[in-house]
Amino acid sequence: MAGVGPMTQDWEPVVIRKKAPNSAAKRDEKTVNAARRSGADIESVRKYNAGTNKAASSGTSLNTKRLDDDTENLAHERVPTELKKAIMQARCEKKLTQSQLAQLINEKPQVIQEYESGKAIPNQQILSKLERALGAKLRGKK
Numbered sequence: 001m002a003g004v005g006p007m008t009q010d011w012e013p014v015v016i017r018k019k020a021p022n023s024a025a026k027r028d029e030k031t032v033n034a035a036r037r038s039g040a041d042i043e044s045v046r047k048y049n050a051g052t053n054k055a056a057s058s059g060t061s062l063n064t065k066r067l068d069d070d071t072e073n074l075a076h077e078r079v080p081t082e083l084k085k086a087i088m089q090a091r092c093e094k095k096l097t098q099s100q101l102a103q104l105i106n107e108k109p110q111v112i113q114e115y116e117s118g119k120a121i122p123n124q125q126i127l128s129k130l131e132r133a134l135g136a137k138l139r140g141k142k
Helices: 029-038 062-069 081-093 098-104 109-117 124-134
Strands: none
Touching (some): 081 124, 098 109, 098 124, 109 124
């Protein structure tokens, strides 16, 4: 290392600090007790409705009362009995099982089962597929 000035060493101390405590650590029981022992001011504030669900369940509001007073029957339209019987009868005349009929119309067997049990919500596209596959008029049965 010729040509370089005199070598010096840097002996300044390096200080490594931990991160400052976050708000959760400041509320830690250990920290609060240490602050009490040292005589520091400790402020405790209870928030309104903190940790409770009182606002959501406090009595009946206007909307709840309106819902309670509403007597309208809100239910989905289901497959009528005549349509269920017509689908079953036409399927049996063609000697098809529910799964075979479902395969013919490219639907799941569960769809046919729901239509025949009356649990399905009528769909015009599926009814037209069933009419074509079974060769029977079903949509007039609604």
